Amino acid sequence: MSFLSIQKLDKRYGTTSIFTGIDCEIARGEFVTLLGPSGCGKSTLLRCIAGLTDVSGGRILVDGQDIVPLPPQKRGIGMVFQSYALFPNMTAAQNVAFGLRMQKVGKTESDKRVVDALAMVELGEFAARYPSQLSGGQCQRVALARSLVTRPRLLLLDEPLSALDARIRKLLREQIRGIQQELGLTTIFVTHDQEEALTMSDRIFLMNAGQIVQSGDAETLYTAPVDAFAAGFIGNYNLLDACVAEALLRRTMTCRIAIRPEAIGFGGDIDAQIKGHSLLGNVIRYRVEARGVELVVDVLNRSAADLHATGTLVGLSIDDSAIREVA
Amino acid sequence: MSTKPAALYHRIVVWALFAMLLLPLLGTFLYSISTSWSATVLPDGLTLKWYIQLWTEPRFLNAFLQSILVCVGALLLATVLILPLLFVVHYHFPKLDGLMNVLILLPFAVPPVVSSVGLLQLYGSGPLAMTGTPWILVGCYFTIALPFMYRAITNNLLAINIRDLMDAAHLLGASTWKAALLVILPNLRKGLVVSLLLSFSFLFAEFVFANLLVGTRYETLQVYLNNMRNSSGHFSSALVISYFFFVLMFTWIANRLNRDRG
Numbered sequence: 001m002s003f004l005s006i007q008k009l010d011k012r013y014g015t016t017s018i019f020t021g022i023d024c025e026i027a028r029g030e031f032v033t034l035l036g037p038s039g040c041g042k043s044t045l046l047r048c049i050a051g052l053t054d055v056s057g058g059r060i061l062v063d064g065q066d067i068v069p070l071p072p073q074k075r076g077i078g079m080v081f082q083s084y085a086l087f088p089n090m091t092a093a094q095n096v097a098f099g100l101r102m103q104k105v106g107k108t109e110s111d112k113r114v115v116d117a118l119a120m121v122e123l124g125e126f127a128a129r130y131p132s133q134l135s136g137g138q139c140q141r142v143a144l145a146r147s148l149v150t151r152p153r154l155l156l157l158d159e160p161l162s163a164l165d166a167r168i169r170k171l172l173r174e175q176i177r178g179i180q181q182e183l184g185l186t187t188i189f190v191t192h193d194q195e196e197a198l199t200m201s202d203r204i205f206l207m208n209a210g211q212i213v214q215s216g217d218a219e220t221l222y223t224a225p226v227d228a229f230a231a232g233f234i235g236n237y238n239l240l241d242a243c244v245a246e247a248l249l250r251r252t253m254t255c256r257i258a259i260r261p262e263a264i265g266f267g268g269d270i271d272a273q274i275k276g277h278s279l280l281g282n283v284i285r286y287r288v289e290a291r292g293v294e295l296v297v298d299v300l301n302r303s304a305a306d307l308h309a310t311g312t313l314v315g316l317s318i319d320d321s322a323i324r325e326v327a
Numbered sequence: 328m329s330t331k332p333a334a335l336y337h338r339i340v341v342w343a344l345f346a347m348l349l350l351p352l353l354g355t356f357l358y359s360i361s362t363s364w365s366a367t368v369l370p371d372g373l374t375l376k377w378y379i380q381l382w383t384e385p386r387f388l389n390a391f392l393q394s395i396l397v398c399v400g401a402l403l404l405a406t407v408l409i410l411p412l413l414f415v416v417h418y419h420f421p422k423l424d425g426l427m428n429v430l431i432l433l434p435f436a437v438p439p440v441v442s443s444v445g446l447l448q449l450y451g452s453g454p455l456a457m458t459g460t461p462w463i464l465v466g467c468y469f470t471i472a473l474p475f476m477y478r479a480i481t482n483n484l485l486a487i488n489i490r491d492l493m494d495a496a497h498l499l500g501a502s503t504w505k506a507a508l509l510v511i512l513p514n515l516r517k518g519l520v521v522s523l524l525l526s527f528s529f530l531f532a533e534f535v536f537a538n539l540l541v542g543t544r545y546e547t548l549q550v551y552l553n554n555m556r557n558s559s560g561h562f563s564s565a566l567v568i569s570y571f572f573f574v575l576m577f578t579w580i581a582n583r584l585n586r587d588r589g
Contacts, residue, residue, distance in 0.1 A: 050494075050498060051497075051498075052494050052497070052498075071497070072494075072497040072498050073497055073498070073500045073501070073502065075498075077498060078498065079494075079495070079498050081491050081494070081495060083488050083491045085488070085491035085492055085494065085495035086495075087492060087495075087496075087510050087514075088487060088514050089510070089513040089514050098496070098499050098501075098509075099499035099500055102499055102500030102501050102505070103500055143495075146495075146499070147498075150499065150500070
């Protein structure tokens with residue numbers, strides 16, 4: 001039996017529907033990501049689970065209990081916000097202790113749990129600092145400690161890394177995932193960043209226009225997109241209409257296809273010309289034209305000697321098993 | 328970066344302006360501590376007797392106290408009404424902020440003399456008759472303080488992202504009342520104190536409404552100053568300087584608090 005069960009959940013503002021008939025099941029201790037573009041309804045869904053936004057219909061069951069009628073205070077849910085939402089008038093320790101204060105936990109017990117929570121996010125020595133004296137990454141770690149210290153049964157993370165720089169983001173996502181696994185805490189993470197979703201999640205729910213279009217583990221989503229949106233959103237798929245694909249592959253195609261850029265290699269019998277390239281660290285992304293079709297090709301950046309200059313004629317090979325037919 | 332002659336020019340302009348503003352004040356101060364000063368370049372002698380006379384004058388002390396009472400009453404009313412209003416507008420009905428910004432400017436849209444005549448007609452008789460009492464001044468001063476306080480506290484609220492803070496507090500188990508009291512209110516303290524002090528300085532100097540609505544029936548400091556205009560110039564000067572330092576002190580405290588906010 002799943003720990004969190006969302007059943008036919010609807011959210012409307014007046015006549016505008018944000019999402020309709022959302023169904024999903026999440027197991028205890030699972031790290032699930034709601035991934036999708038801005039405005040797809042993922043944050044609203046998260047706020048509905050938290051009780052910060054009313055639902056228009058449907059049920060949300062946590063451990064078999066319908067939490068829709070409960071106020072946010074009674075749901076036992078911890079949440080981390082993109083803006084950190086730390087209380088500026090309180091120190092890091094006071095912020096973390098706030099939830100325990102509301103639960104009327106004794107001072108000795110509260111102090112111990114605050115120290116433990118701050119130690120867990122490696123901010124023990126920053127306990128007496130105010131949020132204005134902390135960096136963005138430190139603020140978000142305090143916010144994480146604050147949401148964990150009350151021992152919630154479900155943790156919600158609403159784009160917690162979006163306001164941070166790339167290096168801190170990477171460090172923090174590893175730290176969040178580590179803590180989540182250590183505590184075995186059921187977690188829902190909202191992001192529009194596919195890399196975050198792919199690296200952190202047990203399962204990803206890909207959302208578009210108020211619908212979950214695909215769900216599965218990172219590999220399934222990456223290698224087997226169900227439609228053009230999924231292929232376009234995850235990875236940098238080459239999306240080709242049937243007639244274009246026929247021109248490229250010289251065989252009859254019945255529908256649109258998606259080819260991953262790394263599934264195309266140099267050294268085949270498809271004549272092509274390099275139109276440009278960009279260096280992405282360990283990968284070189286080429287823009288090539290083959291049989292009148294423009295493609296993106298990713299190859300490992302082994303050495304500068306292997307680099308193909310713009311205008312160079314090359315042969316391409318396409319791995320047949322990597323060609324996905326998409327709706 | 329400005330060149331040397333330009334910097335010198337700017338400095339001269341600033342100092343000239345400063346001197347222009349300060350000279351009348353210095354003259355008034357000198358006059359307030361002079362025994363007599365009429366046909367000579369400098370005063371005949373220096374004395375503090377005008378200040379002693381002023382600060383032992385019961386009518387002055389009464390007017391001073393009444394001014395403070397009316398201002399404090401108006402600001403208390405403003406605080407009690409504006410804080411919940413701001414909270415409701417910014418947390419529940421953010422779209423109303425635009426309407427509020429128009430409403431709070433209304434007290435400035437009508438000239439004080441015109442507004443006083445209207446207030447006299449409205450509150451001169453009938454069940455709400457309060458002309459000549461301090462209550463009409465308290466109500467009237469509340470409307471004057473409203474824009475200052477509304478804007479200052481709104482800026483404070485916008486800086487703290489009230490919605491996320493309330494949501495976070497709710498999820499941590501706080502009721503709306505507790506969240507407002509423990510999380511939002513402490514973060515508005517400085518904005519509130521600064522706007523209160525500035526409004527106090529402004530209201531303390533108010534004359535038109537006080538003179539037209541209440542006059543000598545509840546004499547405030549400005550009305551007293553007006554009534555004493557034909558008495559000794561030295562005495563009036565001591566009064567003006569005393570008033571100036573009192574307001575200066577309030578403004579200085581407000582500025583200090585405002586600076587601490589960074």
